[in-house]
Amino acid sequence: MATGQSCYRDEVGLRVNLSVAVQCMRQARGILAGEIYEDENRGLNMVELKGLVIDNPKEGIFRVHRSAMTSSEILQMEQERIFNKCWLYVCHESEVENPGDYRRRNVAGRPLFFVRGSDGKVRVFWNTCTHRGALICRREAGNAEVLQCFYHAWSFNNRGDLIGVPDEAGYGAGFNRAEMGLKSPPRVDNYRGFIFVSFNPDVEDLVTYLAGARDYIDLVVDQAEEGMRMISGSNRYSIKANWKLLVENSLDGYHVKPTHKTYFEYVTSLGIKTGAVQTAFGRPARALGNGHAVEEHEGVRGRPIARWSPLFGEETKEEIARIRARLVEKFGEQRTRLMADVSRNLLVYPNLIIIDSIDITVRIFWPITPELMEVTAWQLAPQEEKGELLARRLDNFLTFHGPGGFATPDDVEAIESCQAGYKAEGVEWSELSRGMHREAIAEDELQLRAFWRQWYGYMLGLGKVDTKDPLVRERQPVAS
Numbered sequence: 497m498a499t500g501q502s503c504y505r506d507e508v509g510l511r512v513n514l515s516v517a518v519q520c521m522r523q524a525r526g527i528l529a530g531e532i533y534e535d536e537n538r539g540l541n542m543v544e545l546k547g548l549v550i551d552n553p554k555e556g557i558f559r560v561h562r563s564a565m566t567s568s569e570i571l572q573m574e575q576e577r578i579f580n581k582c583w584l585y586v587c588h589e590s591e592v593e594n595p596g597d598y599r600r601r602n603v604a605g606r607p608l609f610f611v612r613g614s615d616g617k618v619r620v621f622w623n624t625c626t627h628r629g630a631l632i633c634r635r636e637a638g639n640a641e642v643l644q645c646f647y648h649a650w651s652f653n654n655r656g657d658l659i660g661v662p663d664e665a666g667y668g669a670g671f672n673r674a675e676m677g678l679k680s681p682p683r684v685d686n687y688r689g690f691i692f693v694s695f696n697p698d699v700e701d702l703v704t705y706l707a708g709a710r711d712y713i714d715l716v717v718d719q720a721e722e723g724m725r726m727i728s729g730s731n732r733y734s735i736k737a738n739w740k741l742l743v744e745n746s747l748d749g750y751h752v753k754p755t756h757k758t759y760f761e762y763v764t765s766l767g768i769k770t771g772a773v774q775t776a777f778g779r780p781a782r783a784l785g786n787g788h789a790v791e792e793h794e795g796v797r798g799r800p801i802a803r804w805s806p807l808f809g810e811e812t813k814e815e816i817a818r819i820r821a822r823l824v825e826k827f828g829e830q831r832t833r834l835m836a837d838v839s840r841n842l843l844v845y846p847n848l849i850i851i852d853s854i855d856i857t858v859r860i861f862w863p864i865t866p867e868l869m870e871v872t873a874w875q876l877a878p879q880e881e882k883g884e885l886l887a888r889r890l891d892n893f894l895t896f897h898g899p900g901g902f903a904t905p906d907d908v909e910a911i912e913s914c915q916a917g918y919k920a921e922g923v924e925w926s927e928l929s930r931g932m933h934r935e936a937i938a939e940d941e942l943q944l945r946a947f948w949r950q951w952y953g954y955m956l957g958l959g960k961v962d963t964k965d966p967l968v969r970e971r972q973p974v975a976s
């Protein structure tokens with residue numbers, strides 16, 4: 497039997513190279529749910545794409561084939577079947593506060609920019625000139641009433657209309673300036689300040705897409721009295737690992753204590769009993785539909801909104817109490833507790849992570865190759881937050897979630913280590929079955945399975961699938 501030829505073209509003609517999976521599925525035949533096909537005519541072993549995830553709740557088996565993290569063909573399919581199909585996060589509307597403010601951004605490898613027009617509306621455009629393609633927006637950010645292409649000097653106002661063409665008389669009757677304005681992606685929508693695009697004109701509306709994640713975004717946005725703003729500046733770094741490993745890591749409560757041991761030693765040295773606090777809350781993990789997922793835990797160090805800790809200093813006590821009272825009055829005790837006492841890591845599928853804790857980190861990451869991703873993280877804060885509370889928030893963003901902080905270097909090292917380990921090839925599957933037999937907690941992998949089930953559904957062309965563990969009762973998110 498030929499080896500190294502385990503490629504086939506699937507129903508949409510994409511080339512799938514699954515040579516590693518073939519060997520593993522040989523081992524698994526008769527035991528697990530994967531399927532092996534022999535193509536007599538071509539003499540190739542071929543495994544259907546559906547062999548990449550093994551999901552057997554009855555037996556408590558959930559495995560992902562590691563080629564999903566190393567294959568260029570799979571990354572190409574992800575681009576077509578996930579990033580070209582889903583809603584994708586672009587920006588927060590507060591990043592362009594004033595008329596004319598603009599910023600550019602790459603989304604799934606596509607150059608975009610967003611600008612607040614003189615009419616106050618935020619629009620997202622493809623960052624390409626309608627003449628012959630040059631980038632319109634060549635700076636990271638700025639303010640302009642008119643954006644002029646540097647190549648032949650076509651000019652567009654900040655609403656996207658083409659308003660100036662040098663020597664326009666050189667064009668004939670077929671040239672219609674009104675049709676040559678800047679173009680937007682097929683779908684652009686805004687949920688409570690978070691702006692998303694989709695390159696799929698037929699995608700469902702954003703609110704429906706967000707499913708259960710919507711309420712968790714509300715929990716973030718409702719913390720602010722005067723609305724949220726993205727603090728200027730960002731953390732940007734790359735990780736030598738597949739993008740899906742950061743999804744896993746961001747939702748993974750299991751790694752926290754062993755991987756971030758230094759952090760817990762530090763917190764303990766400050767006199768905070770982390771163990772007792774961490775068991776006080778139910779620590780639920782939940783699948784929220786459409787691949788979105790969340791894991792929650794009781795914070796160990798207080799929050800600017802709105803849980804005072806001695807670490808915040810006596811001078812902040814009154815202000816935090818006032819904020820908490822406002823929340824209770826508006827939302828009641830139980831929802832306030834969810835906002836102020838509970839920290840959470842939320843995945844908005846496929847690649848937006850909102851870490852709602854001492855700070856609110858908004859993190860997005862894009863694959864560059866199967867083994868390299870670029871990460872950008874911003875800090876969200878209430879418009880009205882100033883002084884010591886804002887300083888505490890920004891300090892945590894830098895010293896815990898920042899690329900040189902307590903958490904991120906540990907996480908980067910861990911997932912780069914996984915990626916390096918895949919090169920061994922002798923162990924072909926990753927095991928994600930933790931908590932399949934019990935009421936799942938944040939240290940289990942229910943939330944990771946939710947991601948993978950939807951990944952699998954999109955990759956198979958099935959669209960939305962049921963991402964819940966069928967035999968697991970999810971823990972309720974509210975502690976009394």
Ligand code: FES
Pocket residue numbers: 625626627628629630645646647648649650
């Ligand atoms: Fe922009 Fe020619 S490419 S004016």
